[in-house]
Amino acid sequence: MRQEQFVARHQAEWLAFESWLHARGENARRARRERNTGELTDEEVPARYRRICQHLALARRRGYSPMVVDRLQALMQGGHGVLYRTPPPRWQRAVRFLLAEFPRLVRSEAGCMWVAAAVFVFPLVLMFVLLQFRPELVYSIVSPEQVAMYERMYDPSDPGHALGRESGTDWQMFGHYIWNNISIGLKTFAGGLVAGIGALIVLVVNGIGIGTVFGHLQQIGYGDPLWRFVCGHAPFELTAIVLAGGAGLRLGLSLVAPGRQRRLDALAAAGKKGAKLCLGVAFMLLVAAFIEAFWSSTQSIPAAVKYSVSGVLWTLVAVWLGFAGRGVADED
Amino acid sequence: MLDTYREVVTPEGVGLHLPAAGPVPRALAWGIDLAIRLGIVMVMAMFLALLGKVGQGLYLIVVFLVFWAYPIVLEAVWRGQTPGKKALGLRVVSGDGAPVGWLAAITRNLLRTVDMLPFGYAVGLVACLADPYARRLGDMVAGTLVVHAGREGGHVPAPVNTVFVPPAQLLPEEQGAIVAFGERAPQLTPSRQEELANLAQPITAAHGQAGVQRLYGMANWLLGRR
Numbered sequence: 001m002r003q004e005q006f007v008a009r010h011q012a013e014w015l016a017f018e019s020w021l022h023a024r025g026e027n028a029r030r031a032r033r034e035r036n037t038g039e040l041t042d043e044e045v046p047a048r049y050r051r052i053c054q055h056l057a058l059a060r061r062r063g064y065s066p067m068v069v070d071r072l073q074a075l076m077q078g079g080h081g082v083l084y085r086t087p088p089p090r091w092q093r094a095v096r097f098l099l100a101e102f103p104r105l106v107r108s109e110a111g112c113m114w115v116a117a118a119v120f121v122f123p124l125v126l127m128f129v130l131l132q133f134r135p136e137l138v139y140s141i142v143s144p145e146q147v148a149m150y151e152r153m154y155d156p157s158d159p160g161h162a163l164g165r166e167s168g169t170d171w172q173m174f175g176h177y178i179w180n181n182i183s184i185g186l187k188t189f190a191g192g193l194v195a196g197i198g199a200l201i202v203l204v205v206n207g208i209g210i211g212t213v214f215g216h217l218q219q220i221g222y223g224d225p226l227w228r229f230v231c232g233h234a235p236f237e238l239t240a241i242v243l244a245g246g247a248g249l250r251l252g253l254s255l256v257a258p259g260r261q262r263r264l265d266a267l268a269a270a271g272k273k274g275a276k277l278c279l280g281v282a283f284m285l286l287v288a289a290f291i292e293a294f295w296s297s298t299q300s301i302p303a304a305v306k307y308s309v310s311g312v313l314w315t316l317v318a319v320w321l322g323f324a325g326r327g328v329a330d331e332d
Numbered sequence: 333m334l335d336t337y338r339e340v341v342t343p344e345g346v347g348l349h350l351p352a353a354g355p356v357p358r359a360l361a362w363g364i365d366l367a368i369r370l371g372i373v374m375v376m377a378m379f380l381a382l383l384g385k386v387g388q389g390l391y392l393i394v395v396f397l398v399f400w401a402y403p404i405v406l407e408a409v410w411r412g413q414t415p416g417k418k419a420l421g422l423r424v425v426s427g428d429g430a431p432v433g434w435l436a437a438i439t440r441n442l443l444r445t446v447d448m449l450p451f452g453y454a455v456g457l458v459a460c461l462a463d464p465y466a467r468r469l470g471d472m473v474a475g476t477l478v479v480h481a482g483r484e485g486g487h488v489p490a491p492v493n494t495v496f497v498p499p500a501q502l503l504p505e506e507q508g509a510i511v512a513f514g515e516r517a518p519q520l521t522p523s524r525q526e527e528l529a530n531l532a533q534p535i536t537a538a539h540g541q542a543g544v545q546r547l548y549g550m551a552n553w554l555l556g557r558r
Binding site for chain 1: 346348349386389391395399400411430431432433438439444446449473474475506507508512
């Protein structure tokens with residue numbers, strides 16, 4: 001069959017499909033609300049799409065002009081996009097993700113998570129203990145200006161300062177924590193792509209930094225305001241950083257030791273998992289930012305209440321990550 | 333070959349051609365997006381400055397959203413296009429040609445952090461140039477691809493109304509090439525038309541303008557005009 005006869009015979013069909021794609025294919029939600037006024041019903045579309053695939057195959061085989069082939073290609077690609085698109089996310093799904101899928105994901109990568117935790121906690125504890133015996137070490141790690149700043153922030157003799165705050169309202173700090181902390185978390189994960197080294201560096205540096213500052217403040221006797229400030233948000237913030245690091249390690253490990261897969265496939269699998277983990281990490285850091293901005297800095301709450309709340313939160317996080325979602329069926 | 337098409341065979345058994353986009357249009361698209369993002373941040377900064385310290389907090393939240401969420405949400409919701417990509421006619425699709433999903437959009441945009449290393453997307457550029465489908469590292473991990481979208485071309489017959497029967501049986505690719513010549517040659521300069529037609533001298537047995545006319549004739553014959 002000559003090209004022009006072929007086009008003339010099927011033109012109407014193609015136009016109908018094109019107008020359907022334009023009217024109904026763009027947005028599934030809108031299409032569900034609106035009535036289909038076109039000549040092609042929604043039920044016919046898959047069959048029509050397969051016919052167009054067949055036309056495309058014929059057009060290619062018979063060497064029709066690139067114009068016709070391109071047009072069929074565009075129609076087919078449009079149809080492919082509609083038929084195989086990922087379903088839109090649902091709010092129900094978000095709850096299920098947080099309560100079941102995310103903790104299970106964390107447990108499925110328990111090895112990486114424990115390594116990340118060790119790499120973070122070991123330098124932290126080491127520096128903290130070391131500073132109790134060699135206080136002068138703080139100046140070889142943190143600059144004197146920063147030491148002065150931290151001392152000012154947690155000075156127990158200065159009632160003018162909120163706990164751990166130089167100045168600024170809760171809202172200002174909330175914004176700051178969101179921008180700063182979540183960015184660090186996400187970068188920790190991304191840094192893992194460099195064979196896991198980026199994630200490890202972030203974990204170690206943060207461990208050393210936190211351990212040093214805490215050790216110094218404890219040693220000079222500013223422990224009380226410090227612990228009262230950090231105990232509230234620590235369960236979420238520290239755990240989230242460790243989880244981000246663990247996800248990064250997983251990503252790096254799939255590059256270094258892909259197992260019985262191509263490196264690219266192993267990376268893609270780890271990337272998909274990492275994206276999900278990052279969603280959870282971002283959520284945890286959001287919670288941490290909220291606690292840090294609106295609860296941790298409140299001076300009027302007695303220490304006993306703060307420590308008990310912290311205990312409850314630690315238990316909550318541990319139970320959530322350790323047990324939530326057991327026995328729930330997989331969705332995908 | 334030199335072509336950057338990625339061919340994916342769909343479940344229906346036909347090949348899907350994905351024309352991969354190189355680093356230059358992508359960098360331009362990124363530049364447009366950057367301008368838009370800076371614009372948003374600056375406008376919000378002006379308004380939020382009126383709110384004092386609460387405004388500062390909200391401003392940092394806006395910065396966070398513009399920095400991290402802008403590309404993710406737009407690519408996932410707007411069928412793989414940010415405004416910059418739309419302006420340049422680019423689209424992010426997943427490796428099998430389906431629209432990009434939320435997880436893939438998250439992965440590829442989080443890993444921008446690595447592609448940006450050590451400065452100015454250097455890692456991304458090297459990966460882009462080394463990969464046959466111009467994917468940066470984030471694309472490889474997310475299993476996505478940036479393609480040229482929406483190249484529309486109408487079906488036009490050859491302009492000259494002559495019919496010339498080819499002297500020999502032509503192969504499908506040869507037929508395709510001749511018909512394509514008939515459709516696209518009017519957009520070229522006459523000297524370029526002749527230059528191309530001279531390549532087909534073994535079939536047309538003519539030189540210069542006469543060869544062009546014969547090729548038009550053959551294109552018409554192949555299109556079924558008698």
